[in-house]
Amino acid sequence: MTLSIIIPSYNTEKLLACCLHSIYRQTKETDYEVIVVDNGSNYNIKHQIRQLADKKLKIKLIQNQCNLGFAKACNQGLKKTAGDYILFLNSDTIILDEAIDKAVNLLKKNKNIDILGCQLLNSDKTIQPSAGYLPKLRQIFYMMFFIDDLPFLKEIIKPFHQQAIAFYQKDRAVDWVTGAFLLVRREVVDKIKGFDEDYFMYAEEVDFCYRAKKAGFGIFYTPSARIIHLKEASPRLPGERAVLGEYKGLKLFFQKNKPAWELPILRFLLKIGALLRVFVFGILLNNGEKKQAYLQAFKLV
Numbered sequence: 001m002t003l004s005i006i007i008p009s010y011n012t013e014k015l016l017a018c019c020l021h022s023i024y025r026q027t028k029e030t031d032y033e034v035i036v037v038d039n040g041s042n043y044n045i046k047h048q049i050r051q052l053a054d055k056k057l058k059i060k061l062i063q064n065q066c067n068l069g070f071a072k073a074c075n076q077g078l079k080k081t082a083g084d085y086i087l088f089l090n091s092d093t094i095i096l097d098e099a100i101d102k103a104v105n106l107l108k109k110n111k112n113i114d115i116l117g118c119q120l121l122n123s124d125k126t127i128q129p130s131a132g133y134l135p136k137l138r139q140i141f142y143m144m145f146f147i148d149d150l151p152f153l154k155e156i157i158k159p160f161h162q163q164a165i166a167f168y169q170k171d172r173a174v175d176w177v178t179g180a181f182l183l184v185r186r187e188v189v190d191k192i193k194g195f196d197e198d199y200f201m202y203a204e205e206v207d208f209c210y211r212a213k214k215a216g217f218g219i220f221y222t223p224s225a226r227i228i229h230l231k232e233a234s235p236r237l238p239g240e241r242a243v244l245g246e247y248k249g250l251k252l253f254f255q256k257n258k259p260a261w262e263l264p265i266l267r268f269l270l271k272i273g274a275l276l277r278v279f280v281f282g283i284l285l286n287n288g289e290k291k292q293a294y295l296q297a298f299k300l301v
Contacts, residue, residue, distance in 0.1 A: 107183065
C-alpha cells in the first residue's frame, strides 16, 4: 500500500524545506512519493527541489506560472499520483512523532474511515482548531452572533468551526477536516473527482468533505497523529482578503450545495455578522484593519 503526498506551495521556501525534511525523518513505515505543486513562487524552487531530491527525498515538481489556488494545485498533483492513499499537506507543516505512519495505519485498520484529519498544533504546541460541522444556516447563525464562542455551548451545538480545545483530545467523527492535513483513500478522489476548482482559497476542503460524505464516505479526526501548522509564518492573504475569502467561500458553498431559498437567508446572516464585527472590532476595540475588512465583507454579500 503506497501513499502520495501532495503539497501546494507558494513562496514558502524555508517552510517547504522544513516540511519535506520532516516527512523524510518521521515517515519510516509507509512507502510514499511527494508531489510539490508550485503556484508561481518568486524563487528558484526547481533548484531547491533538485537539492532536496539529491538527499534521497522522492519528489516530483509541478510548476505553475501564477497562483492558481489550493484546489487547482491539488487537482494537478492528483493527476501525477500513484498511491492507494492521498495526503493533501500544507507546505507550512512539520510532521511530528511519525504522524503520517500513524494516520495511514489507522486508515488501514479501520474501514469506516475514508478521510482523516490529525491534531494540528501551533508553534508553541498548543492545539489549533482544525475541524467542524457542515455549514447549515443554524451554524452560520451561531457563528455570526458569536454564540459558538460561548464556552458551555462549543461542544453541543456542532459549530461550523469547532473552537473547543477539549474537542480535539479524542477520536471522533466530524463533517470536515482542514486541508492542511487531509488524508484520503484513493476511492474518495476517484468517486468525487477531487476538489472543486471554483474555490480559490477557503471552504474548498469543506466542499470536498461535503461531497465525500454525500457519497457515503466516513470522515474522522484523530489526536493520535500530530503535526505543527505554522500558519502564522507562511505568506497568507492579508486580513481583509482573508475575511472576504471566507465570505466568498460560504456563499459559493451554499450556491452549489443548498436549496436556492437558503442563499438570501445566508446573505442576510453574513451581513448582520459583518456589521456586528464592524461594531465590536472596529469601534469597541478600535481595530481599523478589521473594521475595513468587515465593511468590505458587508458590501460583498
